[in-house]
Amino acid sequence: MKFDEILTQIGSFGPxxxxxxxxxxxxxxxxxxxxGLSVFINGIPDHRCQIPGLENDTxxxxxxxxxxxxxxxIPLSTxxxxxxxxxxxxxxxxxxxxFDNDSHPINATKxxxxxxxxxxxxxxxxFVMKENLxxxxxxxxxLSKTIFFGGVLLGSFMFGVISDTIGRKKTLLVAVIFMFASGISLAFSVNYTMFVVLRFCTGVCAVGMFMTVYVIGMEWVGPSRRTFVGLVIALIGPVGSLFYILISYYVRQWNWxxxxxxxxIGLFLALWWFVPESPRWLSGKGRKKEAAALLKHAAFINKTEFSEKVMEELAPEKKEAGKVWLLFSDRTLGCRTVVIFYNWMVASMVFYGLSLNTGxxxxxxYINFLxxxxxxFPGHALPIFMIDRIGRKKSHIIYMTVGGLSCLSTIFTVNYGGTELQPLTTALAMIGKLFSTAAFATIYVISAEVFPTAIRNAGMGSSSCWARVGGMISPFIADTADLVGGTTGTAVPLVIFGGACLIAAGLTLLLPETLNQHLPESIEDGKNFGK
Known part of the structure; x- marks a missing residue:
């Protein structure tokens, strides 16, 4: 008997x-x-040099x-x-x-x-105002945003190992405690070095909480409801950002x-006591009595039946022994891997580039970030209605193409539209955000189905790393607006995002369609899949 059968027996998604x-x-x-913490705590307001000798200048x-x-x-801006x-x-x-008639100096040096x-x-x-950044x-x-995503990258590896070693529930406790400690300490940062070190720590802990919460939730749900549950938690995620906007709008002090x-986060510790350990992890570690006790209690609450004897019949789950290098053991598989890695990077780059740089x-x-x-919300919902109807590949190509064209179109509204088309520029960027969200969700599904079972974990883990790379470079792409300057500079990052999306859409043509297909199990299956 497999563990999924036990979950089905006690109720796939019961009370x-x-x-x-x-x-x-x-x-x-x-x-x-x-x-998205940097949006408001690292916000850069309008500013100018302080008038020399005027202490009460504003x-x-x-x-x-x-x-x-x-x-x-103060010189006039060009x-x-x-x-x-x-x-x-x-x-x-x-x-x-x-001086001229308007008190502006004519022959002064800057x-x-x-x-x-x-x-x-x-x-x-x-914090920008505090440290004059x-x-x-x-x-x-x-750089502070990039360092944060570096922490997210490290946390992805670190908490995965910790979770498999000491258990999901204890790992969640570790993540929550250190998240609370690093967050409170961050609010009292006295200089830039302390700030970025603690931002790195919050990145490590944030992804640790995300991963562990997700894993516990998925490992308690039966296979028939697992996809639905995964989609719901993705849909509910932006609610936290709405709370962040509300707090930031009324508080407006970075440390508070x-x-x-x-x-x-600290108060969540009280709820942690009611979160159960994953019975799948307990069973995998040979602690079947503890797993059986949890499953028996779940069956009682769900008003179903559970017999501890099934734990004796439970077949040990096979662990995938695939290595990362096997992703490139064949030309076809290697080509698809590169395409998938690039799509993960672009989806993340555009998603976070548009999220963290609404300024x-x-x-x-505030309204732009809202x-x-x-x-x-529609970005997460769109794949639910499309990928099972027209296919994963077509859906992803549509998302990347529409999102890319939306971002690219801003070059025309910025350079030729004038101030009256400024709202259209913002609207086009928001369309890009919507479809980058949909693309992010879809490439996850494509990856999980294209990579053979034997190397799926290695493939998904490596893909996630490239997503972090996309997040790390997105702030510097946004900075190209300042390098170019003027109204044209506003469109430059969006054009880069749009061009990257269109390239991703073109490369996706090299991937096979996975809808209603028998998914590859072995490396050999992966080589021949879609041919």
Whole structure:
């Protein structure tokens, strides 16, 4: 007897599993905001150099004399979307500097400034404002995002090993405790180094919570309901980001935002006691009596029958012994592996690139991020209705093509549309976010079905690594907007995202359709699959 048969016997998704699932979804939702934490705590408001010698200088104009000082010391910007330069100040020599009728110096030289004043329209205080991560240090903002995803990459490996060693429930406890500790510590970061180290730690712990919650949920559910349960938890994920927006809108202090998001993580410890261990893991470790006790209790709650004798008949599950290099043991399999890796990277790059960099879009900062999050709901729902009707391959090509064309089209609305088409630029970016979400969900299904059973774990694990790479490079692609500058610069990251999506759509043509096909088991099956 297989373990899935036992789960079917006690109820694939009965009241007991549903109760546990609700508890686990709370943990899933509470962890979500930490993936997009940089949107508000690292927000970069409008700013300019501080007027030399004026200690009480503010970004907001205090009066006519203040305006005269600004005109005297701060150069006007050459960019259409900025009034003043953000990184330079005039060196004024009162005996030699000549001014025009508007108090602007004519013959003064510029120099880089070392202190700034910030607009309080969007944020009261962000970590960027605290540490002055602007101008020559602006790259540190993107670097902190990349370091966070580096932590996510490490956590994917680390918590997978820990979970298989000490169990799912204990691993969840470790992740929650360290998530709470690193989150609270992050709120009290005194410098950039401390901040990025703790962001790295939160990345490690966040993915640890995500993975463990997901695994426990899936290992308690029978095969007939597993796909449905997986889709539901993906659909519910953006709820955490909505909570993050609400907190950020009303708090607007970077450290208090972090504290407000971290405290519920600590409170989740009270719910952890009610989360059961995975009986599948217990059985695999030879602890069949403990597994039987949990299954018996589940059957009682579900009002079904369970006999401990079935545990004696349970056949040991075969562990896949595939190695990563076997993914490239054949030309066909290797080609498909490269295509899948690239699609994972692009889907992640576009998803996080559009999620974490809404500040590069036109319109209200908070509303743009809200729209970006809302796009995830239809993005997760779309594959449910399409992949089983027209196929995985066609669906993925449609998602990548439509998303890519939407992002590419922004070059026309930005360069030729003027201010009246700025809302259309944002709308096109949101369409790109919607379809990148759908593509992310679909490439997961394609990968799981294209990789042979013998190397499926190795293939999925490697694909996940490339997704993290996509997340790590996305902040620097967003920074190309500043390198180009002006209104054209706004479209450059979107054009890069769009071009990458179209290439991914073209490469997907090389993959086989997996809908209603017998999936490959051995390496040989994988070589011949779809031929």
């Amino acid at each position: 007991y599993q549903k109760r546990n699932y609700v508890l686990l979804m709370i943990g899933w939702i509470l962890t979500g905001p930490f993936m 970004y907001e104009i205090q009066g006519s004399e203040h305006q005269r000082l600004i005109d005297t010391y 960019h259409d979307n900025k009034i003043y330069e953000q990184c330079n100040v005039y060196q004024i020599d009162q005996s030699q500097t000549v 120099s880089k400034c070392s202190s700034w004043v910030y607009s309080k329209q969007l944020f009261d205080n962000t 602007v101008c020559d240090d602006k790259y540190k903002v993107s 935002i972090i504290i407000a998001l971290t405290i519920p 590069m879009l036109y319109g209200d900062y 729209l970006s999050v809302l796009m995830e």
